Amino acid sequence: MQTVFHLIADESAQRATALTIAQNLTEDDSVDVDDIAIVAQADGIEPLTAGGDGSEMVESLLESGVAVKACGNTLDLKDLAESDLVEGVETVPSGGGELTRLQNEGYAYIRP
Amino acid sequence: MQTVFHLIADESAQRATALTIAQNLTEDDSVDVDDIAIVAQADGIEPLTAGGDGSEMVESLLESGVAVKACGNTLDLKDLAESDLVEGVETVPSGGGELTRLQNEGYAYIRP
Amino acid sequence: MQTVFHLIADESAQRATALTIAQNLTEDDSVDVDDIAIVAQADGIEPLTAGGDGSEMVESLLESGVAVKACGNTLDLKDLAESDLVEGVETVPSGGGELTRLQNEGYAYIRP
Numbered sequence: 078m079q080t081v082f083h084l085i086a087d088e089s090a091q092r093a094t095a096l097t098i099a100q101n102l103t104e105d106d107s108v109d110v111d112d113i114a115i116v117a118q119a120d121g122i123e124p125l126t127a128g129g130d131g132s133e134m135v136e137s138l139l140e141s142g143v144a145v146k147a148c149g150n151t152l153d154l155k156d157l158a159e160s161d162l163v164e165g166v167e168t169v170p171s172g173g174g175e176l177t178r179l180q181n182e183g184y185a186y187i188r189p
Numbered sequence: 190m191q192t193v194f195h196l197i198a199d200e201s202a203q204r205a206t207a208l209t210i211a212q213n214l215t216e217d218d219s220v221d222v223d224d225i226a227i228v229a230q231a232d233g234i235e236p237l238t239a240g241g242d243g244s245e246m247v248e249s250l251l252e253s254g255v256a257v258k259a260c261g262n263t264l265d266l267k268d269l270a271e272s273d274l275v276e277g278v279e280t281v282p283s284g285g286g287e288l289t290r291l292q293n294e295g296y297a298y299i300r301p
Numbered sequence: 302m303q304t305v306f307h308l309i310a311d312e313s314a315q316r317a318t319a320l321t322i323a324q325n326l327t328e329d330d331s332v333d334v335d336d337i338a339i340v341a342q343a344d345g346i347e348p349l350t351a352g353g354d355g356s357e358m359v360e361s362l363l364e365s366g367v368a369v370k371a372c373g374n375t376l377d378l379k380d381l382a383e384s385d386l387v388e389g390v391e392t393v394p395s396g397g398g399e400l401t402r403l404q405n406e407g408y409a410y411i412r413p
Binding site for chain 3: 262
Binding site for chain 1: 192194203206210213214216217218219220297298299300301
């Protein structure tokens with residue numbers, strides 16, 4: 078099974094909850110999940126920025142093998158470059174496009 | 190591919206973000222999306238009302254070929270008639286039923 | 302068709318809206334839904350606790366045949382025991398795992 082988390086909350090606490098739920102899924106042995114991805118957009122991009130609020134959790138998730146993807150439209154809007162992101166974060170053209178593509182491939186969708 | 194956006198946020202800025210993400214998807218050439226729908230319920234109904242906050246974005250999405258659907262239960266609860274809605278908006282019996290039906294047809298689900 | 306609702310909102314009004322949308326789905330004859338589940342985690346657990354804010358709605362949903370599931374990680378974090386929950390609520394190892402499993406079985410996902 079595969080799961081994508083949609084990270085878009087504008088509050089720090091809500092984003093931390095979202096990242097914790099992703100982390101918990103990597104540790105739940107009762108379910109056989111092969112791939113976990115996070116697609117971040119709008120204010121959800123914050124923890125993907127180097128040194129940003131929550132970025133240590135993103136680094137830890139990347140180390141656990143979670144794929145972390147930043148919405149390119151959001152980067153443009155917030156005037157961020159790929160070099161502003163935590164190392165290992167990928168960029169995708171649009172968050173909505175990537176979420177569609179992954180669900181089409183069979184990923185479950187969770188929006189904490 | 191097909192995508193349905195769930196519009197339910199109670200804050201104006203969050204609803205504007207949701208509609209922008211839908212608009213961005215219509216413009217993302219990297220993903221082959223045939224149909225985009227928006228199902229609005231609870232406070233998410235506001236931009237679907239004629240002259241309501243965000244209604245110009247809904248008009249623009251309708252022009253782009255996006256299907257926009259209002260939850261009938263919400264209309265009852267808010268004492269709104271179909272004639273209060275932006276022209277071109279459809280009404281469905283329940284938002285939950287429509288979101289279930291569309292996902293069952295293969296639509297990806299995004300809740301900004 | 303089958304539908305799972307993700308109950309995670311931190312505000313009482315938002316949780317009540319989520320539970321109302323689930324209730325409305327049990328009453329929408331225009332869509333053939335066989336199974337409805339609710340997976341609650343983080344602050345969404347509140348209405349699942351005995352005597353908690355919104356617990357009468359959860360009791361009513363259980364009576365309507367809706368399956369209500371509490372995230373075990375959330376119970377640990379909030380120092381809650383299964384005996385603190387409304388009778389009939391099940392516990393699952395993780396909310397993320399259960400939401401993945403149900404979508405993998407074909408459940409539509411709705412996050413009010």
